Amino acid sequence: MKKIIIICLFxxxxxxxxxxxxxxxxxxxxxxxxxxxxxxxxxxSDFDELKFxxxxxxxxxxxxxxxxxxxxTLIHESGEPTVLNDYNLxxxxxxxxxSFTTSESILPGDYVSASFRFGFSNNLNIDGAYPDLNSAxxxxxxxxxxxxxxxxxxxxxxxxxxxxxxxxxxxxNAFDASNPNETVETSFSVNxxxxxxxxxxxINMKMDISEWFKNPNMWDLDEFDTNLMGNYxxxxxxxxxxxxxxxxxxxxx
Amino acid sequence: MKKYFLLLLLxxxxxxxxxxxxNTIEEEYTPIPYSLEVPELFQQKLIAPLIPTNxxxxxxxxxLGKKLFFDKKLSxxxxxxxxxxxxxxxSFTDSLRFSLGVDGLPGSRxxxxxxxxxxxxxxxxxxxxxxxxxxxxxxxxxxxxxxxxSSWSNVTLxxxxxxxxxxxxxNAFGTxxxxxxxxxxxxxxFERTLISGNAKFDQYLLGNTSLSQQELNxxxxxxxxxxxxxxxxxxxxxxxxxxxxxxxNNGLDTSFNDLGLxxxxxxxxxxxxxxxxSLRNLVYTAPYMHxxxxxxxxxxxxxxxxxxxxxxxxxxxxxxxSQGGVQLTPLEKADxxxxxxxxxxxxxxxxxxxQN
Numbered sequence: 001m002k003k004i005i006i007i008c009l010f011x012x013x014x015x016x017x018x019x020x021x022x023x024x025x026x027x028x029x030x031x032x033x034x035x036x037x038x039x040x041x042x043x044x045s046d047f048d049e050l051k052f053x054x055x056x057x058x059x060x061x062x063x064x065x066x067x068x069x070x071x072x073t074l075i076h077e078s079g080e081p082t083v084l085n086d087y088n089l090x091x092x093x094x095x096x097x098x099s100f101t102t103s104e105s106i107l108p109g110d111y112v113s114a115s116f117r118f119g120f121s122n123n124l125n126i127d128g129a130y131p132d133l134n135s136a137x138x139x140x141x142x143x144x145x146x147x148x149x150x151x152x153x154x155x156x157x158x159x160x161x162x163x164x165x166x167x168x169x170x171x172x173n174a175f176d177a178s179n180p181n182e183t184v185e186t187s188f189s190v191n192x193x194x195x196x197x198x199x200x201x202x203i204n205m206k207m208d209i210s211e212w213f214k215n216p217n218m219w220d221l222d223e224f225d226t227n228l229m230g231n232y233x234x235x236x237x238x239x240x241x242x243x244x245x246x247x248x249x250x251x252x253x
Numbered sequence: 254m255k256k257y258f259l260l261l262l263l264x265x266x267x268x269x270x271x272x273x274x275x276n277t278i279e280e281e282y283t284p285i286p287y288s289l290e291v292p293e294l295f296q297q298k299l300i301a302p303l304i305p306t307n308x309x310x311x312x313x314x315x316x317l318g319k320k321l322f323f324d325k326k327l328s329x330x331x332x333x334x335x336x337x338x339x340x341x342x343x344s345f346t347d348s349l350r351f352s353l354g355v356d357g358l359p360g361s362r363x364x365x366x367x368x369x370x371x372x373x374x375x376x377x378x379x380x381x382x383x384x385x386x387x388x389x390x391x392x393x394x395x396x397x398x399x400x401x402x403s404s405w406s407n408v409t410l411x412x413x414x415x416x417x418x419x420x421x422x423x424n425a426f427g428t429x430x431x432x433x434x435x436x437x438x439x440x441x442x443f444e445r446t447l448i449s450g451n452a453k454f455d456q457y458l459l460g461n462t463s464l465s466q467q468e469l470n471x472x473x474x475x476x477x478x479x480x481x482x483x484x485x486x487x488x489x490x491x492x493x494x495x496x497x498x499x500x501x502n503n504g505l506d507t508s509f510n511d512l513g514l515x516x517x518x519x520x521x522x523x524x525x526x527x528x529x530x531s532l533r534n535l536v537y538t539a540p541y542m543h544x545x546x547x548x549x550x551x552x553x554x555x556x557x558x559x560x561x562x563x564x565x566x567x568x569x570x571x572x573x574x575s576q577g578g579v580q581l582t583p584l585e586k587a588d589x590x591x592x593x594x595x596x597x598x599x600x601x602x603x604x605x606x607x608q609n
Contacts, residue, residue, distance in 0.1 A: 048522040048566070063569050128491040134298045135374060139491040141476040141484060152485075154569040166569035168478075226572045227479040 026105030027199055031072070031116070033090050033098050034206040034249065035065070042209070044095055050156065050164075054213035058221050060157035060167065062209070065092040067151035067171075068138065069190075070124060071117040074106055074197070082106055087120070089136060108197045118242060119150030119187030125173055144229055145175040150187055153212070157221045167225040169212060171242070174235035186239040190246045196253070204249040211245040212238070282424050284311035289371065292450030294458060294493045302371035302445070308388060308438045310445060313425035318443030320421070321436060323609040326411045327394075328355045328401035335394065335440070338364040341607045344534035345447065350545035354399040361511065363545035366538045368449040368601060369531065373498045380527045380543040382500060383517045387441035392433060405433040412436070449533050449601040450493060457595070458490055464595060471592025474585050481557070481579060481589055485570050486529045495533050495596060500526040501568040504561035504578075505542060513543065515566075525566050536597045550593060554586045 035042050037052050042062075050061045070087035088100040119125070127146030128134060138149050153169040174186040192203060213219035217237045228234045287310040289302060304310060321327065322335045338352040339345040345367035351359035362380055370378075376386050384390035394400040395408055412418045412431045419429040426435050454472075456462040464472070474480040476489060486503075488495040500514040502525040509515075515524035527543045541547040547556065559577035561567075573579060581589065601607070 128298060131298060131300045134491045135300045135372075135494075137485065137488060137492055137497045139484075139489055141478075141489065143473065143476055144478075156569055163575060164563070166567075166572055166574070168569060168572075170478075229478045 024107050024109065026107050027197065027201070028102045028105050029072070029197060030099060030101045030200075030202045031069075031088070032202055032204045033100075034204065035092055036206055036208050037210045038208065044092055047093065050158065052210070054210060054221070055215075055218050056213065056220050058157050060155055060221065062153065062155045063093075064152060064154040065209070066090065066136075066138070066149075067118065067207075068120065068133070068148060069116045069118055070120050070187075071189075072102060072114070073116070073189075074111045074114045077110055077112055087124075087130070089133060089138065091136075106197060108199065110194070110196050112194050114192040114195055114203075115189045116192070117187050117189050118246070119171065119173070120148060121187050122173065122183060122185055125187070140172045140229065144177075145173060145180070147173055153209070157225070159225075160222045165221075165225060167221050168228060169238070170229050171238050172229050172235065174232050174239065175230070176232045177230060184236075186235055188239060188242055192248055192251075195251050198253040200253060202252045204252065206247050206249050207245050208247065209245070212241050215241060215244045217241055282427075284313040284425055286310070287312050287315055287446075289446065289448065292448065292455065292493070294455055295372070295448075295450055298491055298493055299372060300374070303374060303376060304371060304445065305386070305388070308441060310442050311425060313421065314439050314442040315446055317418075317421045317425045318439035318441065319606075320417075321440050322443050326415070327403065327408055329403040329407075330355055333401050335391075336609065338394075338400075339367050341604075341609075342537070342602060344368065344449070344537040344602060345607075346538050348539065350540050352400075354397070355402045356399070358399045360399050362543050363540060365530070366534060367444060368447045368533065369494055370447065371445040372494055375498055377498075377528075381513045381517050382528060387444050388434075388437045391437035391440045391444075395433075405436075409433060409436065447601075447607060449598045451600045452533060452596045452598040454592075454595040455493065455598075458493075465591070467588050467591045468595050469592075470585075471588035471590065472595075474581065474589045475592055479579075480581065480585065482570065482572065483532075483557075486568075487532050494531060496529045496531040498528065500528055501570075502526045502564065502566045503529075503557075504563070504567050504571045504574060505546070505556070507562045507564050509564075511544065522566060525564055532593060533596045534598055534601065535593055537602060550590050551586070554581070554589055557581075558586060 047062050050059050052060050052062065054060060066089060068087055068089050072084040072086060073081055075081045084102050084104040084106065086102045086104055088097050090097045125147035127142065128139065130148070133139070133148055140147050140149055149170055149172055151171040155167055156164050157167055159165040174184045176182055195201070217240055219241070224231070224234050289310065291302065325331045325334045327334060333355050338347050340347055346364045350363060351361060352364045353359055365380065370387060378384040378387065378390045384393065395403050395405060409431045418431060422431050422435060423429045425439060453462060457464050475483045486497050486501060488497070500523070506525065509525040512524045514526040515521060535550060539548055541553050547553050557578050558581040561571055561574045561578040563574045567574060
């Protein structure tokens with residue numbers, strides 16, 4: 001008798017879980033962020049040393065790197081887009097947010113394309129709206145349009161007087177003080193491509209930091225080192241260079 | 254089978270009667286849970302304060318912690334309490350460059366003001382972050398030979414022999430047996446209630462008061478990347494803590510007598526880094542910096558404007574180091590100071606719940 005009950009139970013449970021797969025309950029997805037300088041993978045242990053050379057042959061160090069990603073978007077075969085409300089602060093300095101599992105879920109299945117946004121689009125770049133980012137002091141002053149930093153990359157470089165000087169490569173939504181009502185959008189979408197979402201999908205991305213200094217605009221730190229937040233032209237150049245910094249490494253299930 | 258049953262019955266009767274007895278001794282009183290009065294701006298802008306699950310706030314725990322904080326029994330010769338170096342009238346610091354311990358010996362760091370400690374999200378305390386949690390921090394001054402220079406066995410013995418304490422511990426923690434873990438838990442509870450969130454600038458942000466033109470100009474300088482650029486480390490209208498609770502080298506020295514964070518992590522890249530202090534209540538917290546080297550706000554502002562010293566670990570947010578800093582004009586300096594003073598919270602200084 002007991003045996004029969006156990007067998008029944010076993011089958012019962014089993015069929016249950018199969019049912020679940022078939023009825024496709026929504027799942028979270030995980031995004032992982034690795035970082036490199038060109039070919040070389042880097043972590044916070046590579047920080048604080050003048051060990052990198054940019055395209056313009058300037059020697060530099062990285063002391064701090066933080067950036068925010070948002071609006072993970074998936075487009076289903078049927079053409080219907082799903083936008084997850086999540087955002088995530090990647091903080092390489094403290095090795096935090098490098099692996100991020102969405103709090104919102106999505107139905108498993110095949111998607112013809114997927115993307116996320118570097119920074120916040122204008123309608124989500126709401127001044128003071130995100131307590132965790134306020135607590136991390138990631139805000140942009142109201143004088144520069146408010147909202148949040150998209151990226152804070154700080155370090156030192158050897159300037160043209162052969163002295164160590166600071167650079168603050170801070171990416172924000174470009175703000176033209178002479179034309180404050182003009183809205184531009186310098187956050188940008190990063191394409192992941194088509195993918196299949198299963199019960200445990202990991203999207204593994206890599207940011208090549210050297211690309212910020214390289215492509216298409218060769219970055220001269222002697223010209224653009226500090227006070228870049230309020231520098232409208234510099235922000236447009238950063239936006240262009242940003243388009244090639246992310247690569248999809250792999251998708252694992 | 255029956256025998257077992259009888260035995261079981263017997264046991265359970267024994268057990269019940271036992272635990273009944275326990276109940277009457279230990280658990281006759283349940284402390285009243287307390288929730289922090291979180292200022293409106295903190296609620297709007299910040300993530301929730303950190304309250305460890307193993308030390309929830311209770312009215313009895315806080316009252317006990319307050320009594321302990323002001324009690325000189327915690328020192329070797331009954332001459333010093335926590336409040337001797339953390340005076341509520343000084344926003345819970347003192348006005349000395351280096352506080353003197355019970356033996357009249359000075360330490361090597363400036364005492365720190367105490368407020369908004371539950372919003373120190375990384376839970377690292379002291380100028381160099383060496384104390385991991387308020388509970389653990391409170392163990393240290395009692396046995397530090399240049400502070401209270403006592404020992405925990407002496408202190409707990411004295412408290413145990415006191416008329417009032419055993420009952421207070423019973424009500425707060427359900428036991429009369431006093432030990433260092435419970436003493437520090439109570440002190441930490443009291444410290445978490447020290448909240449400063451009602452300065453003129455807070456009232457301005459809430460729309461209840463206005464600022465003078467000079468104060469507004471000062472705020473602009475604070476928030477301008479090409480002027481003060483203070484906001485990247487010290488907060489803004491969107492972070493009412495006025496600190497990032499993080500560690501930086503803000504250019505005080507070319508070489509370091511005190512390694513700061515580096516002495517804790519052992520990483521030479523952390524040498525000379527200290528915790529950014531909150532800019533609230535500066536009027537009450539002079540002298541300034543980890544070693545109290547500056548006695549006025551003018552000196553602090555001059556430091557950032559033209560006094561920066563270069564070193565291998567200086568923060569990249571310290572710009573124009575080769576020219577000594579951000580080069581503010583005398584007018585800009587005066588404006589900046591006027592703004593800093595709007596972060597003064599007199600209600601905090603005078604709050605009767607925080608006085609002895």
